[in-house]
Amino acid sequence: MGIEKFVPCTLRLNKLMKGSGTDCLCVIDQAVLPSELKATFEEHRSFDKSFDSSISCFRATNVEQPVVYAPVGDLNDYDDVRSYQEAAKKSMQKVLKAGFNTPLLFVPKVERFPQAELCTVLGALEQLYVPIHLREAKPGTDSRVTTLSVQIDDPKADEILREALILEAGRYVARDIGGGDPERMAPSQVEKYVKNLFDKLTMTVISDSVTLQKDYPLFAAVNRAADVVERHRGRIIFLEYKPPKPARKTLMLVGKGVTYDTGGADIKAGGVMAGMSRDKCGAAAVAGFMKVVNEIKPENVHVVAALCMVRNSVGEECYVADEIITSRAGLLVRIGNTDAEGRMCMTDALCRMKEMAVEQSLPDPHLFTIATLTGHAFISAGEGQSIAIDNSVAHHANHARKLQAAGQTYGEPFEVSVLRPSDFAFNAGKVIGEDLVQANNAPSVRTPRGHQVPAAFMIMASGLDKHGIKAKVPLKYTHIDIAGSAGEYPAMPTAAPLVSLVKTHLLG
Numbered sequence: 001m002g003i004e005k006f007v008p009c010t011l012r013l014n015k016l017m018k019g020s021g022t023d024c025l026c027v028i029d030q031a032v033l034p035s036e037l038k039a040t041f042e043e044h045r046s047f048d049k050s051f052d053s054s055i056s057c058f059r060a061t062n063v064e065q066p067v068v069y070a071p072v073g074d075l076n077d078y079d080d081v082r083s084y085q086e087a088a089k090k091s092m093q094k095v096l097k098a099g100f101n102t103p104l105l106f107v108p109k110v111e112r113f114p115q116a117e118l119c120t121v122l123g124a125l126e127q128l129y130v131p132i133h134l135r136e137a138k139p140g141t142d143s144r145v146t147t148l149s150v151q152i153d154d155p156k157a158d159e160i161l162r163e164a165l166i167l168e169a170g171r172y173v174a175r176d177i178g179g180g181d182p183e184r185m186a187p188s189q190v191e192k193y194v195k196n197l198f199d200k201l202t203m204t205v206i207s208d209s210v211t212l213q214k215d216y217p218l219f220a221a222v223n224r225a226a227d228v229v230e231r232h233r234g235r236i237i238f239l240e241y242k243p244p245k246p247a248r249k250t251l252m253l254v255g256k257g258v259t260y261d262t263g264g265a266d267i268k269a270g271g272v273m274a275g276m277s278r279d280k281c282g283a284a285a286v287a288g289f290m291k292v293v294n295e296i297k298p299e300n301v302h303v304v305a306a307l308c309m310v311r312n313s314v315g316e317e318c319y320v321a322d323e324i325i326t327s328r329a330g331l332l333v334r335i336g337n338t339d340a341e342g343r344m345c346m347t348d349a350l351c352r353m354k355e356m357a358v359e360q361s362l363p364d365p366h367l368f369t370i371a372t373l374t375g376h377a378f379i380s381a382g383e384g385q386s387i388a389i390d391n392s393v394a395h396h397a398n399h400a401r402k403l404q405a406a407g408q409t410y411g412e413p414f415e416v417s418v419l420r421p422s423d424f425a426f427n428a429g430k431v432i433g434e435d436l437v438q439a440n441n442a443p444s445v446r447t448p449r450g451h452q453v454p455a456a457f458m459i460m461a462s463g464l465d466k467h468g469i470k471a472k473v474p475l476k477y478t479h480i481d482i483a484g485s486a487g488e489y490p491a492m493p494t495a496a497p498l499v500s501l502v503k504t505h506l507l508g
Contacts, residue, residue, distance in 0.1 A: 003295055006169035008128040008142075011121075013161050014104055014149040022104035022149050024057075024095060026068045028087035028120070029108035032153065036062040041069075055094050068094045068103070081113040082384075082411045085123030092127035096144055104149040117152055119411045121164040122171075122499070124148060129492055132176045133184055163507070166295045167499055173197060174288030174495035178281040178486065182260040185280065187226075187235050187309035190257065194287055194307070198294045200241060207235035216348040218333065218461070219308060221325050222341045225264070225318035226311040232259075234310035236349055240303070241293050247302035249364035251505055252353040256342045256371030257283030257309035264312050264338030265320045266441070275489030279342070281482060282371035283307040288498045298506055302362065306349040312341040321441065324434060328352065329463035331435040340439035342373045343454045343461075350477075351462040358473050366394065366476040366505075369458060370497070375443060376450030377481035381415040386485040386497045389417045389455045392468050394476040403478070406508065407500040412485065414500065423449055423456035424465075436461055455479035 004010070014020050027033060030052075033041060040060035045051045055070045070091035072083050088105065095103045105124055110116035128144050135142050152160055177185055177193065185193070191205055206212060209227055212220040216236060223234035258279035262268060268276065286305050293303050319325075323335045328348040346369050357365035377387045386407065388400040395418070404414040426449070429435045436457065444450035458479065459465050467475035485496040 003165055003169045006172040006291070007165060008125060008130055008172070009145050010147040011125070011161065011165060012147060012149050013157055014151045020104055020149060021102060022065060023102045024066045024068055024098070024100040024104070025063065026070070026091040026095065026103050026105040028070050028084065028091055028106070029072050029110070031110070032106040032108045034106070036060070037067065040067070055090055057094055057098055065104070068098070070094060080408060080411065080413065081116055081119045084108070084110065084113065084116045084120045085126070085411050088120045088123035089127040092124050101145050102147045102149065103145060104151060107150050107152045109154055115409050117154060117160050118164055121150055121160065122167060125164065125168045126171070126492070129172065129175055131179050131492065133181060166292055167502065169295060170288035170292040170498050170502070171495035173291045174281070174284040174498055175493045177287055178278060178284030178493035178495070180277070182277045182311070183231070185277070186231050186259050187233060187257070187311065188231055190259070190307065190309050191235060191237055194237060194239070197287075197291055198239065200294045200297055201290060202240045204238040205235050206238070207233060209233070212236070216328060217325055218327050218344040218348050219310060221319040221323070221335070222264070222312055222345050223310045225313035225315040228315070228317055229313070232311045232313065237307040237309060239290050239305040239307070241290070243298055243300050243302055245300045247363050248300045249366065250302040250304070250357065250362040251366055251368070252357065253286045253289065253303070253305045253368045253370060254346045254349045254353060255283030255286030255305070255307050256280070256346055256369070256373065257307050258341060258345060259309060259311045261312045261339070261341065262314045264314050264318050264341060266337050266339045267314055268339065278486060278489050278493065279372050280309070281486035281493050283309060284493065285370055285482065285495055285498050288495055289501055292498070292502050292506065296506060301506060304353065304356065306353065308345045308349050310345050312338070327461045329461060331461055332429070332433065333436045333438050333461060334429070334434040336437050336439040337441050340454070342371050343457050344438065346371065347458050347461045350458055350464070354462055354464055354467065354475060357475055366399070366478070367464070368478050368480060370480045370482060372483045372486050373454055373481045374451040374483055375445045376447065377483040379445055380451060381484045383484055383488060384413065386412065386414045387417050387451055387481045388414050389419060389452060389479045389481070391419065391459055391464065391477040393474045394478050396469055397476060399476065399478055403500055403504050406503040407497065410499045410503055412496045412500040414497070417452055419452055419456055420449070423452045424460060426453050427457045427460055451481050
């Protein structure tokens with residue numbers, strides 16, 4: 001499919017305000033206010049003290065089109081580029097409510113935020129996204145507007161627009177998968193969806209129960225209850241891009257794709273289960289990242305991804321606390337809480353990535369897990385922020401800080417957490433006959449270091465702890481918890497941390 005299929009409307013660069021074929025003008029920053037509008041803006045400001053702090057729609061005497069004004073407002077020292085994204089989104093909200101169909105957005109160039117132009121366009125496109133269930137249920141609803149025109153006063157305007165299209169294509173895929181309901185994006189449906197996305201990638205799907213039990217036993221444990229319902233059966237979807245030139249580095253991404261999380265036997269009670277169809281946003285972001293890879297075709301970066309698609313169902317076949325399960329890496333894992341399924345479904349795939357990196361001597365490999373993993377991450381970082389946790393090798397390369405810098409620049413902020421000895425001690429086996437304990441029986445929000453502990457578990461249970469700084473084959477590994485940044489249900493998923501990863505590793 002062409003990239004235009006993965007953008008919510010036609011996106012075009014505008015050169016002239018008059019005769020532009022647009023039905024409204026959208027302004028978010030006075031720095032790019034057309035001269036024809038200055039007198040009208042001053043007039044409104046003279047009698048409306050809220051003019052520069054609230055959204056308005058009005059006619060101006062010197063232009064044909066109505067004007068939508070969604071001001072960025074006064075920014076303090078702690079505001080970031082998201083202020084421009086939010087203003088662009090609000091301008092599109094007003095466009096939709098007012099019934100306009102071909103808006104023209106004036107995109108500001110901001111010295112303080114060098115990437116404000118790109119982020120502004122992405123903010124507008126995010127607001128115009130139409131969820132997949134609506135597109136499929138009601139033909140003709142693919143677009144909320146026909147065309148979004150953007151006026152960018154920059155010599156690199158064409159480049160900015162092209163980059164916005166590529167990034168939005170990835171975010172579109174991530175929103176489709178992450179926001180799809182538990183049936184529309186059940187594991188088998190995710191497989192069907194991604195099968196037609198890529199023409200530069202190879203795809204391998206492991207869905208046979210026997211193979212999963214043998215090669216991915218921790219994943220298979222989570223899948224056990226769902227496996228009795230054909231449409232809910234889990235699968236691990238491997239995607240691989242091999243560059244045309246010798247690779248200088250290898251990215252290996254594992255995404256948590258829990259299509260619905262009941263909590264399993266440790267069931268989510270008290271009304272906290274709603275929204276758990278979003279527990280697949282990690283795998284969704286990885287799929288979106290691979291869409292970007294497919295579009296830009298990096299000439300010397302090798303990329304491997306695993307989408308761990310599984311439903312954490314409850315029933316007579318579900319796995320329970322106290323079970324001892326041997327991981328792919330050969331470690332005896334005692335189950336402490338079936339609602340800690342995210343680390344279970346990713347760890348064996350992470351182990352497989354480790355094996356590939358070592359056995360194939362892949363150049364400069366960097367392994368990732370990306371997941372809406374813990375409520376602890378949400379309360380630690382707050383809504384809108386991801387958390388990055390490096391292992392010793394990635395920490396030595398200062399990777400999380402580089403990711404954080406990219407996130408700050410492109411409106412996907414990160415907090416950085418550090419692994420401590422206590423995180424590994426927490427997961428250590430407590431009695432003879434167990435190597436590791438998967439989790440305690442308390443929610444992560446009531447567990448000290450509740451978002452660091454799972455990262456330590458995955459390092460140990462996958463055997464990555466044998467590949468530290470002084471090992472024969474050191475391996476970089478970063479765990480990214482997006483519980484705070486993926487988007488709060490029922491709002492649309494954000495696709496974080498796709499843009500930051502792309503900018504750190506592909507287009508930086």
